[in-house]
Amino acid sequence: MKQDDPHRRGYASPPCFAHEVDPIPFDCFAVDPQQEQDVARWRKAERARLLNERAALPVSVRQAAAEAVSERLDALLAARYQSVKGLTISAWWPIKAELNLRHWLESLLHRGALVALPVVVTRAEPLSFRPWTVDCRMVQGMWKIPIPADGPEVLPDVLLAPTVGWDRGGFRLGYGGGYFDRTLASLARRTLTVGVGLRSAQLLTIFPQEHDIAMDVIVTEAHTFVSDEQT
Numbered sequence: 021m022k023q024d025d026p027h028r029r030g031y032a033s034p035p036c037f038a039h040e041v042d043p044i045p046f047d048c049f050a051v052d053p054q055q056e057q058d059v060a061r062w063r064k065a066e067r068a069r070l071l072n073e074r075a076a077l078p079v080s081v082r083q084a085a086a087e088a089v090s091e092r093l094d095a096l097l098a099a100r101y102q103s104v105k106g107l108t109i110s111a112w113w114p115i116k117a118e119l120n121l122r123h124w125l126e127s128l129l130h131r132g133a134l135v136a137l138p139v140v141v142t143r144a145e146p147l148s149f150r151p152w153t154v155d156c157r158m159v160q161g162m163w164k165i166p167i168p169a170d171g172p173e174v175l176p177d178v179l180l181a182p183t184v185g186w187d188r189g190g191f192r193l194g195y196g197g198g199y200f201d202r203t204l205a206s207l208a209r210r211t212l213t214v215g216v217g218l219r220s221a222q223l224l225t226i227f228p229q230e231h232d233i234a235m236d237v238i239v240t241e242a243h244t245f246v247s248d249e250q251t
Contacts, residue, residue, distance in 0.1 A: 060225045070185050070221050075117045088241035090124035105132030110149050110176035113166050118182045136174050139167045145197050146206040148173050176211055183217035188245055190234030191226045204233050212236055
């Protein structure tokens with residue numbers, strides 16, 4: 021995060037989860053309206069291109085990528101924490117050819133972590149997070165994405181976000197609804213944020229604006245990027 025205070029969160033750009041697409045306009049606080057329009061048009065075109073490319077990949081390729089990402093996520097968590105036991109880790113329910121990490125999430129449960137999924141409680145407000153298990157009751161949330169039917173609201177220690185595109189500065193391109201950005205800006209405590217996507221979705225830049233918030237780490241099937249460092 022390129023801000024004076026590394027623990028300070030502010031509103032970010034429209035990148036977000038698949039279920040964040042929303043007809044309500046997202047206020048980007050842009051200084052230059054023309055620049056805002058140009059960046060928005062470019063992001064829309066890149067988003068469409070990357071989604072089409074991802075959807076065209078064979079299922080076997082996406083499955084192999086998910087397995088490789090799972091191994092890299094385990095390595096990342098092992099390097100950051102003594103154990104995943106007791107950690108609250110938020111991920112996503114895969115749609116639109118997103119990487120399916122549910123087997124990995126199940127393994128986290130067996131290792132003592134609490135797994136959570138994001139929930140839209142109020143339109144155009146930050147996401148909430150509810151615990152998920154393999155046998156919990158699921159219902160259709162907004163945009164018909166399955167969510168835990170009930171359960172207490174929890175705060176993630178580690179927040180994973182799927183990316184449509186990403187750059188080496190840690191900035192991510194998502195679906196454009198702004199829910200993820202509002203969530204980052206509203207978190208009451210420091211959370212490790214991890215963007216997860218395909219190596220082929222790397223962009224030279226997403227043209228980050230003043231309001232954009234970089235992820236702490238970007239993980240793909242081939243690399244782990246911490247800011248501009250590759251591991």
